[in-house]
Amino acid sequence: MTFSVHGIPVARGVAIGRAVIVASSRLDVAHYFITSDQVESEIDRVRAGRNAVVDELQRLQQEMPKDAPHELAALLDVHLMLLQDEALTSGVKHWIRDRLYNAEWALTTQFEVISRQFDEMEDEYLRERKADLEQVVERVLRRMLGAASPVVAPPVRHKRQQDLLLDDTLDVPLVLVAHDLSPADMLQFKQSVFAGFVTDVGGKTSHTAIVARSMDIPAVVGARSASQLIRQDDWIIIDGDAGVVIVDPSPIILAEYGFRQRQGELERERLSRLRNTAAITLDGQRIELLANIEMPDDTLPALKVGAVGVGLFRSEFLFMGRHGRLPDEEEQYQAYRRAVEGMQGLPVTIRTVDVGADKPLDDAHHDDAHLNPALGLRAIRWSLADPAMFLTQLRAILRAAAHGQVNLLIPMLAHGSEIRQTLSLIDHARVQLDNQGMVYGPLKLGAMIEIPAAALTLKLFLKYFDFLSIGTNDLIQYTLAIDRADESVAHLYDPLHPAVLRLVADTIAECNAQGKGVSVCGEMAGDTALTRLLLGLGLRSFSMHPAQILAVKQEVLRADTGKLRPWAQTVLEADEPASVLAR
Ligand code: PEP
Numbered sequence: 001m002t003f004s005v006h007g008i009p010v011a012r013g014v015a016i017g018r019a020v021i022v023a024s025s026r027l028d029v030a031h032y033f034i035t036s037d038q039v040e041s042e043i044d045r046v047r048a049g050r051n052a053v054v055d056e057l058q059r060l061q062q063e064m065p066k067d068a069p070h071e072l073a074a075l076l077d078v079h080l081m082l083l084q085d086e087a088l089t090s091g092v093k094h095w096i097r098d099r100l101y102n103a104e105w106a107l108t109t110q111f112e113v114i115s116r117q118f119d120e121m122e123d124e125y126l127r128e129r130k131a132d133l134e135q136v137v138e139r140v141l142r143r144m145l146g147a148a149s150p151v152v153a154p155p156v157r158h159k160r161q162q163d164l165l166l167d168d169t170l171d172v173p174l175v176l177v178a179h180d181l182s183p184a185d186m187l188q189f190k191q192s193v194f195a196g197f198v199t200d201v202g203g204k205t206s207h208t209a210i211v212a213r214s215m216d217i218p219a220v221v222g223a224r225s226a227s228q229l230i231r232q233d234d235w236i237i238i239d240g241d242a243g244v245v246i247v248d249p250s251p252i253i254l255a256e257y258g259f260r261q262r263q264g265e266l267e268r269e270r271l272s273r274l275r276n277t278a279a280i281t282l283d284g285q286r287i288e289l290l291a292n293i294e295m296p297d298d299t300l301p302a303l304k305v306g307a308v309g310v311g312l313f314r315s316e317f318l319f320m321g322r323h324g325r326l327p328d329e330e331e332q333y334q335a336y337r338r339a340v341e342g343m344q345g346l347p348v349t350i351r352t353v354d355v356g357a358d359k360p361l362d363d364a365h366h367d368d369a370h371l372n373p374a375l376g377l378r379a380i381r382w383s384l385a386d387p388a389m390f391l392t393q394l395r396a397i398l399r400a401a402a403h404g405q406v407n408l409l410i411p412m413l414a415h416g417s418e419i420r421q422t423l424s425l426i427d428h429a430r431v432q433l434d435n436q437g438m439v440y441g442p443l444k445l446g447a448m449i450e451i452p453a454a455a456l457t458l459k460l461f462l463k464y465f466d467f468l469s470i471g472t473n474d475l476i477q478y479t480l481a482i483d484r485a486d487e488s489v490a491h492l493y494d495p496l497h498p499a500v501l502r503l504v505a506d507t508i509a510e511c512n513a514q515g516k517g518v519s520v521c522g523e524m525a526g527d528t529a530l531t532r533l534l535l536g537l538g539l540r541s542f543s544m545h546p547a548q549i550l551a552v553k554q555e556v557l558r559a560d561t562g563k564l565r566p567w568a569q570t571v572l573e574a575d576e577p578a579s580v581l582a583r
């Protein structure tokens with residue numbers, strides 16, 4: 001039966017495919033596709049994990065004191081029975097053999113399938129066995145994770161895998177549905193085959209949404225209980241424009257969305273012709289359209305759409321999902337250098353690491369212990385708290401600057417003391433490199449304006465920095481006191497709130513007045529509904545995901561900044577800027 005689930009649209013377009021549910025687990029489980037020659041060893045891994053747990057439970061049974069409560073023995077019996085149940089073992093093999101899921105993914109997927117069957121049972125006693133199943137599955141997962149860690153193959157579906165899947169699923173695209181995906185998970189999925197994403201939690205500018213957008217595939221976040229309502233293999237449509245997920249669509253609905261999907265493809269094709277067109281407004285203003293990237297290889301799509309540089313390299317993605325082993329200076333240097341060389345002489349702005357809040361290093365470092373991670377040890381605060389780690393990154397960036405034009409960007413600054421400490425560490429990194437006889441290059445220094453305190457003390461920032469970059473994602477979050485990753489307050493997350501616009505407008509105006517560079521690198525820069533407004537406020541440099549550049553360029557080509565300037569002032573002065581903008 002057709003039904004729909006509503007969420008927050010984060011990446012445009014339509015995706016139609018079969019649902020792949022990534023079950024949430026309390027354990028940090030990797031999800032990736034294996035190759036067909038790894039099938040047997042993956043099945044062996046699950047078997048070994050399960051046998052170890054069976055042994056453990058049997059030992060417990062044998063060693064149980066005579067006077068132990070009868071329920072305890074009965075419980076162990078139940079656990080053993082569940083572990084050896086055919087539905088679990090054959091299901092897991094199916095996901096590994098037919099879908100090429102890695103062992104842990106197969107196990108959690110089959111757990112999800114069986115637990116739904118439990119949910120539907122009339123008998124309360126049986127229904128409650130779901131918790132037991134969860135416990136034994138977690139035991140097995142723990143055993144598997146404790147054993148030699150699996151080779152982490154990238155989740156790319158190889159040709160052979162595609163053939164296998166064709167037999168099974170008749171060449172249908174796969175759409176990922178999860179309760180939540182960490183930014184590190186998303187990065188893993190970045191080169192994967194998924195045609196779209198749906199998550200239960202998250203807001204429009206949560207980092208998971210940002211990575212989904214950078215993949216340029218339709219995505220809906222904050223869809224509440226989507227991962228509960230949608231079942232493995234259900235046909236679903238993701239409408240990334242409206243934020244709607246349609247489950248089990250009728251043929252008429254399918255045809256309608258198929259049509260819209262083709263329209264979208266035609267529109268992309270049309271936009272791709274603008275790749276080599278200079279971004280100049282009708283009144284002759286040259287506008288800089290830069291790319292936001294997460295990994296060095298993202299320079300390729302950036303160049304493909306004609307980006308004139310990288311305005312934001314979120315270096316923290318090099319640090320994530322590494323289970324505490326951070327990249328050393330050499331590894332970072334090679335990564336930054338690859339990005340710099342990848343841009344073929346165009347400037348690359350590397351932001352120092354910004355972890356914390358909704359970007360944990362990995363699940364083990366998730367900042368649950370702190371009540372308010374977004375207000376805690378994040379970004380530059382994290383870097384200044386660990387000078388050795390920060391100096392390592394600074395040296396790597398300075399060395400990469402010998403290979404091209406590099407700008408260094410510092411996130412989340414608010415205090416003069418933080419600015420001075422940061423600058424003195426940059427000097428110190430230079431001295432360290434001098435002492436080692438290492439070659440390094442010149443850097444332009446920039447600060448992110450993403451805390452209202454920074455936007456209100458611009459003179460201080462302009463005294464020390466060559467350029468500013470407005471991080472509207474956080475600036476909105478901190479100005480309006482709205483957690484950017486919390487779907488329950490997403491309706492209040494408003495880029496057009498007069499206070500937000502005032503801070504953005506003043507920052508642009510002050511930089512322009514002092515002849516300093518200023519750009520916007522938050523999601524506002526890539527939103528075509530806001531391009532004219534930002535141009536009217538005097539912005540000439542926009543940094544966004546490569547996927548958004550051509551649509552923004554189209555807006556630029558149609559704009560006349562002379563006419564937009566007075567209009568932008570009326571938007572800025574309005575009580576309800578959104579209604580003026582809509583006119
Ligand atoms: C921002 O806050 O707008 C920004 C660009 O940084 P991030 O989204 O990585 O926090």
Ligand code: MG
Nearest residue numbers: 450471473474
């Ligand atoms: Mg930010």
